[in-house]
Amino acid sequence: MRAALEVIAERGYRGASLAAVAERVGLTQQGLLHHFPTKEALLVAVLRDRDRWDAMPAGRLRLDLLASLVEYNAMRPAIIQTFSALLGESVTEGHPARAYFTERYTGVRAALAEVLRAEYGDRLPSGLTPERAAPLLVAVLDGLQYQWLLDPESVDMASAFRDFLTLLGENTG
Amino acid sequence: MRAALEVIAERGYRGASLAAVAERVGLTQQGLLHHFPTKEALLVAVLRDRDRWDAMPAGRLRLDLLASLVEYNAMRPAIIQTFSALLGESVTEGHPARAYFTERYTGVRAALAEVLRAEYGDRLPSGLTPERAAPLLVAVLDGLQYQWLLDPESVDMASAFRDFLTLLGENTG
Structure with a gap:
């Protein structure tokens, strides 16, 4: 989650790719896709994580x-x-x-x-x-x-x- | 403009392609690209058109x-x-x-x-x-x-x- 948020912060939503997040956490893109099948799924997870912190x-x-x-x-x-x-x-x-x-x-x-x-x-x-x-x-x-x-x-x-x-x-x- | 709005209405923003708009107005995609180089440029034109009508x-x-x-x-x-x-x-x-x-x-x-x-x-x-x-x-x-x-x-x-x-x-x- 933290890596995804960092990548989004640096590149914006449109520029944030699953490949960039995978690289940041040291996973292959295949490995990341196992957890988050799409970029949107990853973003929703980031948002849910934010909700948990803000709650x-x-x-x-x-x-x-x-x-x-x-x-x-x-x-x-x-x-x-x-x-x-x-x-x-x-x-x-x-x-x-x-x-x-x-x-x-x-x-x-x-x-x-x-x-x-x-x-x-x-x-x-x-x-x-x-x-x-x-x-x-x-x-x-x-x-x-x-x-x-x-x-x-x-x-x-x-x-x-x-x-x-x-x-x-x-x-x- | 009207064709673009129709295509957007039917397919939503993500689904609306320049190809679909071009087909609707009887232009080649190349011909449409001459007027609107990107999908976003076409959408901004639709929004400006809306502003003119609503003004x-x-x-x-x-x-x-x-x-x-x-x-x-x-x-x-x-x-x-x-x-x-x-x-x-x-x-x-x-x-x-x-x-x-x-x-x-x-x-x-x-x-x-x-x-x-x-x-x-x-x-x-x-x-x-x-x-x-x-x-x-x-x-x-x-x-x-x-x-x-x-x-x-x-x-x-x-x-x-x-x-x-x-x-x-x-x-x-």
């Missing part, structure tokens, strides 16, 4: 920790770029990462609805339910990443995300 | 028209899928669509800041300036598209976007 114990995540996570993400463009590029490809028919992302987003929306419920109860100050606010929270996280990756000088992802949290929390409908 | 005269766009545009987008998954897949790829180093998207987002943020200024003046009800709210508006538009493309049964893109407009407008800080 917080249920009930421990809070909105302010989410803001800190965005700040942390702004310091690791390589994995965010990999994630964003693969999310983009995943919406095409039959993509090997599609099931991973569909399942992941279902879980992330549910987890964030719980975070919002812990913070605000069954209604946010705006009147939105946690379940209706959660997809917006996910959309802002993903959407800001694209704008930031394309133009890091113009887009301050962390402070824009804090602006959104202010919108969510201060609204009085 | 509203300056000063005519309003937030409620933006909500209608999201409803309209929910009826044309093919072009939204193409756009989202290409946005994803564009964040990788040296991608031929990167300049298009970087430039497009600079323009879109500026245009939406003007829309917000026309609606709310120099401060939104939340206290955000139009320039700080614009990247959030763009992020929600893009981010909801990914969730909707992955799971159209679970994500109602148009009503989620209206929820976000309510957040932007009703906030009293």
Whole structure:
């Protein structure tokens, strides 16, 4: 996993080949193919590995920790770029990462609805339910990443995300 | 352009080949390559063409028209899928669509800041300036598209976007 991430960080998603990863870990390409039959399968494994590291114990995540996570993400463009590029490809028919992302987003929306419920109860100050606010929270996280990756000088992802949290929390409908 | 969009709609971005587009318009692949040297160049041309059709005269766009545009987008998954897949790829180093998207987002943020200024003046009800709210508006538009493309049964893109407009407008800080 670490070798794969290093190769992706150096060459980008399009440039990262299974051959380069195999060389880095001292396997033949045949040997690597035994574990990961395709480049996409390897990338999905890297993403699942990232999820495992980023995961917080249920009930421990809070909105302010989410803001800190965005700040942390702004310091690791390589994995965010990999994630964003693969999310983009995943919406095409039959993509090997599609099931991973569909399942992941279902879980992330549910987890964030719980975070919002812990913070605000069954209604946010705006009147939105946690379940209706959660997809917006996910959309802002993903959407800001694209704008930031394309133009890091113009887009301050962390402070824009804090602006959104202010919108969510201060609204009085 | 129309032939390219048809082929993309039928086969998805990954499946759309220059050969298939050439066949559709009755050109040799060599003849098509004269106009579009790569598949990405053809796709960027399709996206620019879409921008031209969707563009509203300056000063005519309003937030409620933006909500209608999201409803309209929910009826044309093919072009939204193409756009989202290409946005994803564009964040990788040296991608031929990167300049298009970087430039497009600079323009879109500026245009939406003007829309917000026309609606709310120099401060939104939340206290955000139009320039700080614009990247959030763009992020929600893009981010909801990914969730909707992955799971159209679970994500109602148009009503989620209206929820976000309510957040932007009703906030009293």
